[in-house]
Amino acid sequence: DTGVSQDPRHKITKRGQNVTFRCDPISEHNRLYWYRQTLGQGPEFLTYFQNEAQLEKSRLLSDRFSAERPKGSFSTLEIQRTEQGDSAMYLCASSLDTNEKLFFGSGTQLSVL
Amino acid sequence: SQQGEEDPQALSIQEGENATMNCSYKTSINNLQWYRQNSGRGLVHLILIRSNEREKHSGRLRVTLDTSKKSSSLLITASRAADTASYFCATDAAGGTSYGKLTFGQGTILTVHP
Numbered sequence: 198d199t200g201v202s203q204d205p206r207h208k209i210t211k212r213g214q215n216v217t218f219r220c221d222p223i224s225e226h227n228r229l230y231w232y233r234q235t236l237g238q239g240p241e242f243l244t245y246f247q248n249e250a251q252l253e254k255s256r257l258l259s260d261r262f263s264a265e266r267p268k269g270s271f272s273t274l275e276i277q278r279t280e281q282g283d284s285a286m287y288l289c290a291s292s293l294d295t296n297e298k299l300f301f302g303s304g305t306q307l308s309v310l
Numbered sequence: 311s312q313q314g315e316e317d318p319q320a321l322s323i324q325e326g327e328n329a330t331m332n333c334s335y336k337t338s339i340n341n342l343q344w345y346r347q348n349s350g351r352g353l354v355h356l357i358l359i360r361s362n363e364r365e366k367h368s369g370r371l372r373v374t375l376d377t378s379k380k381s382s383s384l385l386i387t388a389s390r391a392a393d394t395a396s397y398f399c400a401t402d403a404a405g406g407t408s409y410g411k412l413t414f415g416q417g418t419i420l421t422v423h424p
């Protein structure tokens with residue numbers, strides 16, 4: 198069990214650029230979640246995958262955001278045409294469908310200038 | 311949107327003292343979980359309490375749940391400087407097919423002074 202891995206740890210980009218983050222969940226976990234956390238707040242749910250199927254998307258996830266989980270393994274979160282309001286910590290988590298406990302990665306801190 | 315409120319927003323204590331954090335939520339739940347987050351890092355699961363449970367212990371942690379008041383508390387006994395972190399409650403809402411989607415509170419920042 199190597200834990201949930203996220204890459205990169207930090208990303209600085211200019212407004213209008215596209216960015217992509219990667220998450221590698223714990224290998225046997227079939228559930229994968231993306232959350233967003235802004236300073237001083239708790240994480241907010243963005244989207245959820247059961248294996249390769251994206252089963253729910255939050256209204257927070259505008260059409261500039263897209264997430265994939267090909268083959269039910271790693272996941273990517275892409276933000277197109279970034280805005281300053283996208284600046285946040287993007288957290289990935291995974292779990293087994295027999296256990297409600299979530300395992301979080303260390304997150305990707307995005308700063309949009 | 312945030313599920314509820316955590317109280318206090320910040321707590322500062324001395325090593326060896328107990329720390330109590332409270333969480334209120336709005337909807338019926340399947341379970342409530344507490345997580346810890348060190349600055350700039352991911353969250354670590356501490357303890358889970360189900361809606362039909364009233365109290366649970368894990369090491370120096372004690373969690374209570376009052377579903378009639380829609381509230382929970384986390385007690386950390388004999389605190390240590392290493393307990394310094396932000397603590398979040400998170401609820402798994404009842405109804406529908408539960409898949410572990412959690413709604414987090416705003417957190418309590420705990421500082422333990424050596």
